[in-house]
Amino acid sequence: MTCAEFQKALPDIIDGGGTEDQQKHLEECKVCADLVADLRYIAEAAKLLVPMEDPSPRVWNNIEREVEREGLAKPARRNV
Amino acid sequence: MTIAKKILANGVSEHEAIERAQKGDAESFEALYGLHKRRVYSLCLRMTGNTAEAEDLTQEAFLQLYRKIATFRGESAFSTWLHRLAVNVVLMHLRKKGLPEVSLEETLEPQQEDGPKKDIGTRDNVLAGSIDRVNLERAVESLPPGYRIIFVLHDVEGYEHNEIAEMMGCSIGNSKSQLHKARMKLRDLLKQSKAEKAANRR
Numbered sequence: 001m002t003c004a005e006f007q008k009a010l011p012d013i014i015d016g017g018g019t020e021d022q023q024k025h026l027e028e029c030k031v032c033a034d035l036v037a038d039l040r041y042i043a044e045a046a047k048l049l050v051p052m053e054d055p056s057p058r059v060w061n062n063i064e065r066e067v068e069r070e071g072l073a074k075p076a077r078r079n080v
Numbered sequence: 081m082t083i084a085k086k087i088l089a090n091g092v093s094e095h096e097a098i099e100r101a102q103k104g105d106a107e108s109f110e111a112l113y114g115l116h117k118r119r120v121y122s123l124c125l126r127m128t129g130n131t132a133e134a135e136d137l138t139q140e141a142f143l144q145l146y147r148k149i150a151t152f153r154g155e156s157a158f159s160t161w162l163h164r165l166a167v168n169v170v171l172m173h174l175r176k177k178g179l180p181e182v183s184l185e186e187t188l189e190p191q192q193e194d195g196p197k198k199d200i201g202t203r204d205n206v207l208a209g210s211i212d213r214v215n216l217e218r219a220v221e222s223l224p225p226g227y228r229i230i231f232v233l234h235d236v237e238g239y240e241h242n243e244i245a246e247m248m249g250c251s252i253g254n255s256k257s258q259l260h261k262a263r264m265k266l267r268d269l270l271k272q273s274k275a276e277k278a279a280n281r282r
């Protein structure tokens with residue numbers, strides 16, 4: 001298997017593991033092995049992106065105003 | 081913690097707050113906003129890369145929630161249902177703005193027969209251990225919008241390709257190939273930032 005053939009199948013290899021042939025190429029080719037390691041690392045690192053920021057208080061103020069305007073419910077009595 | 085056990089600031093469980101909000105209780109709706117605002121906002125922010133747009137979309141998502149909460153039947157977790165609603169709000173907005181379509185024609189660029197670029201595989205060049213949250217956050221922000229959306233939906237938010245294909249109106253294969261391109265682009269961006277950092281240290 002060539003690097004080009006291997007890399008064509010990368011999306012399935014990264015998320016699925018790959019066939020026996022692809023695994024063999026992975027063991028033998030450092031360039032492709034590093035590529036796979038990086039892509040798996042990126043997919044894993046995405047989990048670092050936990051929600052960190054709250055929206056500005058004006059978002060709730062606008063929601064409250066719009067809810068009142070549309071008559072969706074009685075207006076809330078306090079702010080978040 | 082299970083949803084039923086989440087206790088909100090006003091002393092009721094999330095489940096109770098949902099039931100009350102479904103009957104139009106504004107205070108319970110506000111409590112639900114308090115519980116979910118951060119994740120919804122963060123989703124909007126990551127998908128658009130723009131604070132003002134993310135605020136508008138968070139507002140729109142919760143207004144839609146207000147209008148639709150009576151139709152929530154509990155088949156899925158409330159947070160799952162709300163998030164799907166928020167994703168749809170963002171996608172609708174991006175489509176109106178001219179979201180770059182995920183083209184069905186697009187396939188992975190063919191590699192030369194003699195293999196990949198040789199500069200990508202030297203051991204000092206692997207990313208492992210070099211990415212922190214801020215780095216990654218910046219790199220995701222600078223992805224082209226089409227790639228960013230797929231990456232956020234799949235790798236950050238945890239949606240499956242079949243769900244993304246349904247939401248985006250594209251094929252599963254297309255979702256997979258776009259995700260792959262997004263990760264490849266991120267790899268380039270992260271390597272670049274790693275090289276810049278190393279150069280600054282010299």
